[in-house]
Amino acid sequence: MLTSPALSVKLLKYSGIVAQLTPKADATLDYTPGDRLKERSADTFYHLGDLDLRIRTAGATGWTDVSTAFHRAPVTVAASDDTHLVSDVTSSLPEGTPLKVVRTWAVEHGDLVLRFTVTNTAGVPVELGGVGIPMVFNNIMNGRTLDQSYRTCSFYDPYMGEDAGYVQVLRLSGVGPVLLVVPDGHTPFEEWKPIFDRRDRATGKGILGNDPTPRGTTFEGSYDWMVHSAGFAQTEWKDVSEWNPATSETLAPGKSATFGVRFLVAPDVRHIDATLAEHKRPVAIGVPGYILPQDVDARLFLRYGSAVRSIASEPADAVAIHDDGRNAAGLHAYTLRGKQWGRFRLVVTYADGTVQSIGYRTIKPEREAIADMGRFLFHQQWFDQPDDPFHRSPSIISYDNEAGRQVTQDSRVWIAGLSDEAGAGSWLAAAMKEYLEPDAEEVAKLESYVDGVLWGHLQNSEGDHKYGVHKSLFFYQPALVPGFTYDPSLNWKSWTSWDKKGADDVGRSYNYPHVVSAYWALYRTARNTKGLVVKHPWDWYLNQAYETSLAMVSQASYYTRYGQMEGTVFMRLLEDMRAEGWNEKADKLEAVMRRRADRWKGEPYPFGSEMPWDSTGQEEVYGWSRYFHNDDKADVTLNAILAYDPVIPSWGYNGSARRYWDFIYGGDSKYSRIERQLHHYGSGLNAIPLLEEYRAHPDDLYLLRAGYGGVMGPLSNIDEKGFASAAFHSFPDRMMFDPYTGDYGPNFFGHAINTGTFLTHDAAMGWICFGGNVEEHHGLVHATILDSSRNHLFIAPLGLWITLDAGHLASVDFDPAKKTVALHLAAASAAVPTARLRVKQTAAKLGWELSTKTSLDAGANVIPLGTGETTVVLQEKTM
Numbered sequence: 001m002l003t004s005p006a007l008s009v010k011l012l013k014y015s016g017i018v019a020q021l022t023p024k025a026d027a028t029l030d031y032t033p034g035d036r037l038k039e040r041s042a043d044t045f046y047h048l049g050d051l052d053l054r055i056r057t058a059g060a061t062g063w064t065d066v067s068t069a070f071h072r073a074p075v076t077v078a079a080s081d082d083t084h085l086v087s088d089v090t091s092s093l094p095e096g097t098p099l100k101v102v103r104t105w106a107v108e109h110g111d112l113v114l115r116f117t118v119t120n121t122a123g124v125p126v127e128l129g130g131v132g133i134p135m136v137f138n139n140i141m142n143g144r145t146l147d148q149s150y151r152t153c154s155f156y157d158p159y160m161g162e163d164a165g166y167v168q169v170l171r172l173s174g175v176g177p178v179l180l181v182v183p184d185g186h187t188p189f190e191e192w193k194p195i196f197d198r199r200d201r202a203t204g205k206g207i208l209g210n211d212p213t214p215r216g217t218t219f220e221g222s223y224d225w226m227v228h229s230a231g232f233a234q235t236e237w238k239d240v241s242e243w244n245p246a247t248s249e250t251l252a253p254g255k256s257a258t259f260g261v262r263f264l265v266a267p268d269v270r271h272i273d274a275t276l277a278e279h280k281r282p283v284a285i286g287v288p289g290y291i292l293p294q295d296v297d298a299r300l301f302l303r304y305g306s307a308v309r310s311i312a313s314e315p316a317d318a319v320a321i322h323d324d325g326r327n328a329a330g331l332h333a334y335t336l337r338g339k340q341w342g343r344f345r346l347v348v349t350y351a352d353g354t355v356q357s358i359g360y361r362t363i364k365p366e367r368e369a370i371a372d373m374g375r376f377l378f379h380q381q382w383f384d385q386p387d388d389p390f391h392r393s394p395s396i397i398s399y400d401n402e403a404g405r406q407v408t409q410d411s412r413v414w415i416a417g418l419s420d421e422a423g424a425g426s427w428l429a430a431a432m433k434e435y436l437e438p439d440a441e442e443v444a445k446l447e448s449y450v451d452g453v454l455w456g457h458l459q460n461s462e463g464d465h466k467y468g469v470h471k472s473l474f475f476y477q478p479a480l481v482p483g484f485t486y487d488p489s490l491n492w493k494s495w496t497s498w499d500k501k502g503a504d505d506v507g508r509s510y511n512y513p514h515v516v517s518a519y520w521a522l523y524r525t526a527r528n529t530k531g532l533v534v535k536h537p538w539d540w541y542l543n544q545a546y547e548t549s550l551a552m553v554s555q556a557s558y559y560t561r562y563g564q565m566e567g568t569v570f571m572r573l574l575e576d577m578r579a580e581g582w583n584e585k586a587d588k589l590e591a592v593m594r595r596r597a598d599r600w601k602g603e604p605y606p607f608g609s610e611m612p613w614d615s616t617g618q619e620e621v622y623g624w625s626r627y628f629h630n631d632d633k634a635d636v637t638l639n640a641i642l643a644y645d646p647v648i649p650s651w652g653y654n655g656s657a658r659r660y661w662d663f664i665y666g667g668d669s670k671y672s673r674i675e676r677q678l679h680h681y682g683s684g685l686n687a688i689p690l691l692e693e694y695r696a697h698p699d700d701l702y703l704l705r706a707g708y709g710g711v712m713g714p715l716s717n718i719d720e721k722g723f724a725s726a727a728f729h730s731f732p733d734r735m736m737f738d739p740y741t742g743d744y745g746p747n748f749f750g751h752a753i754n755t756g757t758f759l760t761h762d763a764a765m766g767w768i769c770f771g772g773n774v775e776e777h778h779g780l781v782h783a784t785i786l787d788s789s790r791n792h793l794f795i796a797p798l799g800l801w802i803t804l805d806a807g808h809l810a811s812v813d814f815d816p817a818k819k820t821v822a823l824h825l826a827a828a829s830a831a832v833p834t835a836r837l838r839v840k841q842t843a844a845k846l847g848w849e850l851s852t853k854t855s856l857d858a859g860a861n862v863i864p865l866g867t868g869e870t871t872v873v874l875q876e877k878t879m
Contacts, residue, residue, distance in 0.1 A: 002085065002105055004112045006177075006265035009105070010034075016075045016087045016103060017049035018136075023177040023265050031154055031169050031179050033138040040213065043071050044206030046134045046195055049103065051089070051116050052209065052224055054130025054231035057098060063129055063231045068092040068101070070208050075103075083107045098122030104260075111279070113184050115260030120251035129231025129248045131259055132193055132224030135181065137169050141218035141613050149218075149613060150605045150640070154179075157646040157653055158192040158223070160243045164282035164348075164356035165189025167225065168646065170269055173605075174639030177265050178272055181225070182281055184260035188355070190244050191226035191732055194675075215674045218612050220660045227259050229732075237732045243650070244345065244357050245314075269642050270702045277303050282348075282356045285331075288770035289705070290358065290651035291712040292319070292338035295365040295786055297773045299324075301331040301765055306352040308332055318344035318362065329764035338362030341720055343651070361651040361716050366755075366788035369718045370433055373748075376722030377430040378442045381406060381741070389481040390473045391457040392418055395449050396427040400670060401723045402739035409474070409487045412496040413503060417472030418458055421565070421681070421743030422726070424514040427454075428745030429724060432752040435521035436789055438532050438831070443525060447535040450518065459515055459548070460506070467551035468506030469515050475503035509559040510609075512552035513566035517749055519545035520573055528806035529831040539580075545573050546585055553592045560596055562609045565681065565746045567620025568688050568753065571627060579858040597624040606633050607640065611665070615644055615657050615682040619750075622689035638693055641686045647705045651716060652728060655709020657682025659727070662743065670739045677727035681743055683713035684750025691754055695842040698796035704758055708770045714751040715788070717744060724748065756792025756803075757785045759814065779817055785809040795821065799843025802874075805860050807835025810869055819846070821874040828865035836860035839874065847877035 001010050010020040020034040032048055033040060040047070050069040056062065073091035080086070085105040093101065099122075104115040116133070120126045137156050141149040149172055156169040165188065169179035183189065198210045206212035215221045229237075233246035249257055266275035273283045282304040292298050302308065311334065313319045318340045324333035336346075341362055348356040363369055383397040383406060398407035398415050407416050414420035418427065427449060434443050453473075455461050460468045476497040478486060486492060523541035526533035533541075549570055553560050570593060577586040600606030600621055607617035618637045625634035644658035659680040664672045687710030694703035717725045717737060726742030729735060757771035759781070767774050771787035785793065791804035795814060800821065802809075808826040815821075825835050838860050839848050851873040854861040863872055 004107045017047035025177045046211045048136045050134045052132035058125040112263040117258045119256040127250045131227040136222045159648045162188040162357040163354045174643035180264040184262045187259045191229045193224040195222045217661045284649040287768045289709045292362045298336040300334040306350040310349045314345045359650040372722030374433045396430045399741045411490040413474045414472040417474030419472045425743040425745035428514045429748040431518040431521040443532045467547045468555045469511040472503040475500045509556035516545045517569045563617025563620035565616045597628045601630045619685040652678040657686045676730045679713035680727035681747035683710040684747040687711045688754045714747040758794045760796035781814040801840040803838045805836035819876045823872045825870040835863040
């Protein structure tokens with residue numbers, strides 16, 4: 001055993017790999033799967049302390065893979081004491097390998113260190129085209145209950161930041177110490193290579209480079225910290241744009257290279273940056289994150305002991321960079337303006353030679369992006385075939401962006417059947433787009449979908465199961481559709497190809513929130529605009545949403561024991577029913593939701609779904625737990641979200657809720673496999689609790705950073721023409737958005753109801769803005785509102801949440817000294833002649849009032865709009 005001030009590590013004598021890694025702050029926690037050591041003791045199982053290499057000798061064209069995990073042999077101990085264990089592990093490599101590998105475990109300068117020295121023992125140069133240090137931690141939930149997993153297991157996330165890179169490891173519960181793995185010496189974090197679980201078909205044994213621990217819904221898999229990856233970039237990953245350029249290293253005969261990592265411990269997730277800075281690691285903070293709308297002046301703050309020598313983007317013209325200098329708090333600040341749509345890498349080189357890589361993505365201005373999406377949904381995805389035997393016309397149907405066509409058939413029938421998440425995703429996104437920014441032509445089409453398909457076909461409009469929602473309109477039963485030809489190239493023999501009876505089932509509760517959301521979006525549009533919604537009055541849509549919510553509980557009761565994705569819509573619906581004076585119905589809806597929340601109150605970890613582990617239910621569980629004052633369960637849920645929603649300097653991982661199975665099980669992918677999905681719908685949905693909690697605790701900037709990363713994630717999925725993908729493939733052999741629309745809709749729902757502009761002041765960074773641009777002149781703070789809604793504004797120092805049911809914010813002037821807020825409202829339009837304003841105090845105890853009197857409508861202040869901007873002033877109430 002070796003012991004540092006923060007960690008204790010137990011090593012196996014035979015192999016020198018880790019048997020247990022425990023933080024001093026919590027002796028019950030083992031970051032590694034030490035409790036599975038016996039079952040994972042055979043060859044090919046990976047452990048912390050192993051090394052993967054891809055090599056070739058001079059003159060060779062092909063690469064050879066070797067690993068200390070493949071065939072273990074006893075190590076030769078060269079030195080051992082209380083602070084060091086030095087072992088020759090070459091015996092675990094194949095005979096004839098032209099390398100000697102010496103592994104060192106040590107406690108140096110108070111830190112636990114793992115180091116490998118690789119020496120060329122051949123008479124010719126040896127190229128290291130792949131150097132991978134396996135990061136094996138206890139994220140194996142196989143065979144565990146939800147409670148056991150949350151007590152025992154950990155999630156881990158990568159920051160592929162070259163010399164500034166790190167891995168963070170955090171218990172599933174989200175509380176307690178966080179393990180940070182950082183470079184030792186020159187060990188850049190270049191790529192994050194998955195370790196697969198392929199086995200030899202004949203023997204069932206693991207094969208080289210694979211760990212036989214089964215990957216699936218309860219095990220994401222382990223990964224290699226790649227120091228060099230050119231050997232993969234030239235082969236399996238060829239022609240793929242990676243996070244960082246691939247490199248290799250050539251050792252002359254007799255020469256050595258050393259690679260290593262250090263293990264640090266942060267007291268909790270909010271102190272990761274502080275711990276990195278304390279240990280003299282580079283720290284980057286991006287505002288509003290790392291997804292940059294082209295009209296936003298983003299800020300980047302760097303903290304490191306060495307000065308910045310240079311900062312540049314790759315590609316070179318991707319972003320305009322303004323050096324704002326080093327401020328009094330020791331942060332080097334920059335202003336960034338994205339110029340070219342798409343991914344870019346920001347490379348910071350410090351005076352001491354340290355290189356930091358930060359992954360950014362530039363998108364169109366937010367309103368342009370969602371306008372593009374609306375056009376794509378209502379044109380390219382508009383399905384208008386009146387003779388369709390499945391009654392899907394007219395509708396917004398799934399789309400295959402690679403093939404450039406609608407998905408009208410899929411053996412996973414719900415994808416083409418307008419239900420479940422992957423089938424409903426497109427029309428749900430369309431409904432939420434109209435909620436954000438209605439367009440007359442699009443609203444008319446959406447209404448025709450509701451009347452022609454949703455009400456009466458996808459949802460029962462009469463009978464014993466009235467308001468029940470079917471699992472799919474499309475089904476596989478040729479005898480019932482004699483004039484229809486099913487695609488013979490598809491496999492119609494699996495469980496996913498439901499027959500008519502299976503497709504008609506109304507017992508899956510997860511289908512109901514999509515329908516409620518569509519009705520609710522049209523209620524809000526009808527209520528707050530003139531002349532756009534014409535098929536039904538606003539109260540019809542509100543009642544449809546209400547009845548569908550009750551039907552979920554009565555007709556699909558089994559899965560309502562879990563939180564629902566988009567379950568926040570029920571709370572928004574309840575609020576609107578109260579505002580409209582529908583108190584009797586509101587009482588009934590609240591009562592059925594309370595029964596669900598009371599069940600969660602009695603569970604230690606009150607979330608999940610039909611999957612053994614999930615990141616779906618936390619959003620709604622948090623909301624109702626807070627609503628019914630079950631605050632202990634709300635806190636448990638919030639911390640769980642923080643465990644899998646990292647804050648990392650990378651557009652792909654920042655605020656990206658962990659999902660890794662829906663490329664298979666959700667049917668939201670053209671390319672199916674267990675794979676970490678970036679900005680799947682968990683990003684948008686789980687940002688809802690994070691930002692609600694931030695509004696209640698505006699001094700907790702970490703919540704804003706995590707939540708806003710999730711809010712922006714769904715916009716990154718929209719391409720230049722408006723196609724919106726379900727998620728991004730993170731594995732280095734693909735690195736692209738999936739061609740299927742899939743279940744993008746819940747992701748955009750999370751964005752649509754949660755986006756806004758957040759204005760705050762930080763002691764180190766000054767005034768910063770998420771969702772707009774901010775400047776301060778002579779004590780007056782001016783912010784331009786640029787988020788996609790332009791009707792939600794949070795002023796953190798005041799704990800003031802300002803929302804518009806109708807109308808848009810153009811800008812705001814905040815005078816901290818006088819405590820006045822001047823809201824500049826956009827001009828009137830034919831559809832929006834008046835604004836409807838609400839003001840809510842979420843944190844501070846101040847009271848606010850309008851400087852001029854207004855009329856009230858359902859609790860909202862009604863403000864006539866003019867041909868130019870209208871200014872409304874909020875001031876602190878006089879007692």
